[in-house]
Amino acid sequence: MTGSAATPSFRLAYVPGVTSTKWVRIWNERLPDIPLTLVAVPAEEAPGLLLAGGADAGFVRLPVDRTHLSAIPLYTETTVVVVPKDHIASAVDELTTADLADDVVLHPLDDTLDWESPPGQPARERPATTADAVELVAAGVGVLAVPQSLARLHHRRDLTYRPLADAPQSRVALSWPESRTTDLVEHFIGIVRGRTVNSTRGRPATPVRPQQQGSPEARRRRPGTQGAGQQPVGKQTGGSGRGGSRGSGGPKGGKRPRRRS
Secondary structure, eight states, X not given: OOOOOOOOOEXXXXXXXXXXXXXXXXXXXXXXTSOEEEEEOOGXXXXXXXXXXXXXXXXXXXXXXXXXXXXXEEEEOOEEEEEETTSGGGGSSOBOGGGGTTSBEEOOTTXXXXXXXXXXXXXXXXXXXXXXXXXXXXXXXXXEEEEHHHHHHTOOTTEEEEEBTTSOOOEEEEEEEGGGOOHHHHHHHHHHTTOOTTOBTTBOXXXXXXXXXXXXXXXXXXXXXXXXXXXXXXOOTTOOOTTSOOOTTSOGGGOOOOOOO
16 A cells, blocks of 8 residues: 655634735745645634634734634734715715714724724624625725725725724734644745745854854954964064064074173
8 A cells, every 4th residue: 555645834814905916926835836725714713713714824914812822913004094086075085983983984894993982873784794794885984994905905996095093903923832833834924024036944044154263264354363374463583572582693592691790
């Protein structure tokens, strides 16, 4: 009976709005023999997918349960409000939640912003998804506050968006199950953190130490010091420098001649 080991692979989950192109490209350059598979997952389902083994690591939106999941925060997104192009808000560069007091502000069930109390007027029903909410904004039903990446993801020509200054913000992190921190996971962490190809797993590559001052190599390289075929400074023959030996022109054995009385 013959058998073969399973071909190693890496599964990377990502939530809507996150772009992983840069890191996937670096992975493919460094590990061309280990395929990386992307797994799209709704933001609220990403932690469960990782814990169930549906992916080796994933880009998620915080918070996540740190009891079983490790997470490295990567960046914080600007929150924007999506409005029709003819909305009065499109005439300004930035909004506050107070500016939305008279608007119906849609609050989809998959909302990723941690509101204590959503601004504006509530809609009759909460849309099921952000995509559904964007459609309602286009229909003139209300406006929508989302992370900027989601506004870009669901961009429409008849809509625009403006920063919402005092709104909660969404943080994106790389996360993976604490109990399954494999070598491949460590390698991907290194890519995301910007480690070079020569860096060791979890640690930067050991730098080359400079030659010690007293080593033969250092003496050969330092100007003015003894090296192969060189005389020590201050001990050349024929000199009588202070602290050096006397030259070869004096009496043998180093004896001084007697002075005549």
